[in-house]
Amino acid sequence: MIAIKNAAVIFNQGTVNENQALRDINLNVKEGDFITIIGSNGAGKSTLFNLIAGTITPATGSIHVNGRNVTREPEFKRAQYIGRIFQNPLLGTASNMSLEDNMMITYRKGFKWLKRSLNNKMREYFSSELVQLKMGLEQRMKENLVMFSGGQRQALTLLMMVLSKPALILLDEHTAALDPKNAEIVLELTDKFIKEHKLTSMMITHNMSHAIEYGNRLLMMDQGEIIFDVSGDAKKELTVEKLIEKFHELRHHGFENDRALLAE
Amino acid sequence: MIEAILVEGLIYGIMVLGVFITFRVLDFPDLTVDGSFPLGAALMVQGILLGMNGWLALLIAFIGGVIAGVVTALIHNHLKVPNLLAGILTMTMLYSINIRILGNRANVPVLDQETLLSDVSSRLSGVVPDEYIMLLFFVVVALVIKLLVDMFFRTDLGMTIGAMGNNEQMIISQGINPKTLKTIGLGLSNGLVAVSGAFAAQYLGFADVGLGQGIIISGLASVMIGEFLIMKSNKIGILTLCALAGSVLFHAVMYVGRYYGYVIDMTPNDLNLIKGLLIIVLLIITQARKFNMATFKAMVQK
Numbered sequence: 001m002i003a004i005k006n007a008a009v010i011f012n013q014g015t016v017n018e019n020q021a022l023r024d025i026n027l028n029v030k031e032g033d034f035i036t037i038i039g040s041n042g043a044g045k046s047t048l049f050n051l052i053a054g055t056i057t058p059a060t061g062s063i064h065v066n067g068r069n070v071t072r073e074p075e076f077k078r079a080q081y082i083g084r085i086f087q088n089p090l091l092g093t094a095s096n097m098s099l100e101d102n103m104m105i106t107y108r109k110g111f112k113w114l115k116r117s118l119n120n121k122m123r124e125y126f127s128s129e130l131v132q133l134k135m136g137l138e139q140r141m142k143e144n145l146v147m148f149s150g151g152q153r154q155a156l157t158l159l160m161m162v163l164s165k166p167a168l169i170l171l172d173e174h175t176a177a178l179d180p181k182n183a184e185i186v187l188e189l190t191d192k193f194i195k196e197h198k199l200t201s202m203m204i205t206h207n208m209s210h211a212i213e214y215g216n217r218l219l220m221m222d223q224g225e226i227i228f229d230v231s232g233d234a235k236k237e238l239t240v241e242k243l244i245e246k247f248h249e250l251r252h253h254g255f256e257n258d259r260a261l262l263a264e
Numbered sequence: 265m266i267e268a269i270l271v272e273g274l275i276y277g278i279m280v281l282g283v284f285i286t287f288r289v290l291d292f293p294d295l296t297v298d299g300s301f302p303l304g305a306a307l308m309v310q311g312i313l314l315g316m317n318g319w320l321a322l323l324i325a326f327i328g329g330v331i332a333g334v335v336t337a338l339i340h341n342h343l344k345v346p347n348l349l350a351g352i353l354t355m356t357m358l359y360s361i362n363i364r365i366l367g368n369r370a371n372v373p374v375l376d377q378e379t380l381l382s383d384v385s386s387r388l389s390g391v392v393p394d395e396y397i398m399l400l401f402f403v404v405v406a407l408v409i410k411l412l413v414d415m416f417f418r419t420d421l422g423m424t425i426g427a428m429g430n431n432e433q434m435i436i437s438q439g440i441n442p443k444t445l446k447t448i449g450l451g452l453s454n455g456l457v458a459v460s461g462a463f464a465a466q467y468l469g470f471a472d473v474g475l476g477q478g479i480i481i482s483g484l485a486s487v488m489i490g491e492f493l494i495m496k497s498n499k500i501g502i503l504t505l506c507a508l509a510g511s512v513l514f515h516a517v518m519y520v521g522r523y524y525g526y527v528i529d530m531t532p533n534d535l536n537l538i539k540g541l542l543i544i545v546l547l548i549i550t551q552a553r554k555f556n557m558a559t560f561k562a563m564v565q566k
Contacts, residue, residue: 076442079438090431096430106438109438112424114419114420114421115420
């Protein structure tokens with residue numbers, strides 16, 4: 001479904017600060033895949049997402065969605081079929097607007113015209129969907145989002161993204177800024193929605209056990225490369241210990257420093 | 265005196281609604297206003313002099329303002345010029361354009377012409393006491409425009425524009441081009457400002473190329489005074505009402521300064537200084553309020 005061919009991303013090209021963020025990436029994402037991505041800081045995980053989402057264009061190589069070349073398509077156009085959730089829970093919703101207004105804007109993708117779609121029928125639909133979050137938000141439709149916690153806002157962003165039926169969802173450490181309890185809730189919701197709606201998804205995580213527990217395929221990244229790609233039964237047999245061992249086998253540098261970070 | 269303050273406040277209130285849209289809803293400090301206000305005045309006056317229907321001339325003034333706003337948006341969006349500079353560019357170019365529209369003159373009177381206002385006056389004369397005709401007319405005009413703006417921001421499009429001012433990434437993630445929304449918002453805002461300028465020209469009896477000088481400061485001061493009237497609200501109807509009320513209050517202050525300022529040896533030339541100082545004082549009070557709220561909260565938590 002998504003194919004990345006020989007993509008390289010270089011920051012500050014031609015200066016002393018030149019930094020090869022991604023080197024010759026080749027990746028095929030199949031429909032229905034749930035891919036987890038791990039790697040230390042600066043490995044290129046978020047750059048990979050920026051590349052897929054269209055925030056940056058590659059120096060070389062191309063990106064194809066269902067056979068169509070989208071390498072030069074701007075981010076807002078790709079957002080029509082790609083849903084993305086950031087680590088910062090504030091990025092998915094508008095703080096100074098009410099919950100129902102936020103849902104009105106996000107339940108459907110694309111430009112909106114001069115009509116007023118928010119009516120009681122919509123409100124009922126929104127509140128029936130909000131019940132799934134089990135947070136009691138359906139009682140607070142008219143409240144400003146400033147009043148909501150990070151966990152509630154992230155869960156909301158997730159729900160609204162699912163309602164807009166994207167072809168691919170990108171989760172960029174979307175639970176990392178939440179407290180452990182909320183992180184668990186949001187992660188379980190994520191898994192539930194992905195299974196229910198058979199969403200093709202990619203999830204960056206710093207938590208190795210989550211990376212192993214969720215999804216059908218795992219990518220390990222280091223220094224701008226995908227160094228390990230495992231799926232199916234081979235992934236099911238993985239443990240945190242085996243992953244660290246694998247990393248050591250593939251790379252002979254500073255993993256110990258990252259170990260604490262990765263294993264949490 | 266009260267009628268004059270109210271009428272002035274309401275005429276300029278339409279401009280304040282425009283400034284409110286850019287500064288508060290779009291989060292785009294737009295200085296085009298200093299050019300689009302006299303642009304509206306110039307188009308209106310020229311329309312009247314050509315014998316056009318008053319409402320048609322008003323519509324043309326509105327469209328002129330929209331175009332001015334769109335030009336600023338295009339400069340900002342496509343040339344990656346910072347928003348302040350984009351507005352200054354358009355404003356500077358408009359200065360020449362406005363003089364052109366006025367037929368290479370800096371000031372054109374319409375005192376002896378049939379204007380929209382004189383038309384309304386003659387129709388309502390006898391029905392309403394003469395001194396209240398203008399007040400009644402502008403209360404209706406300002407409220408209709410306010411309600412239209414409210415309606416716009418309750419539509420799906422209006423809500424997305426509101427959300428963009430708050431969180432641009434969210435709008436991109438929704439598959440919407442923020443550039444388009446900025447263009448629409450700036451167009452609408454400057455259209456309103458031009459309408460305000462068109463009414464001001466008829467009320468004052470002339471169009472002057474310097475009519476817009478410092479108007480953005482008046483608008484901003486009015487928005488800020490209006491925000492003082494209420495604690496935070498996210499209801500567009502309340503926010504626009506506050507903008508109008510802020511404009512009336514601001515003009516009351518200016519009126520007092522203009523007519524009673526001589527007591528402390530103040531001249532009309534000092535008004536711009538007063539406007540600036542007013543904004544600074546308002547900013548200081550806002551900061552102090554925030555600080556007090558923060559210390560208050562901290563104390564409660566302890």
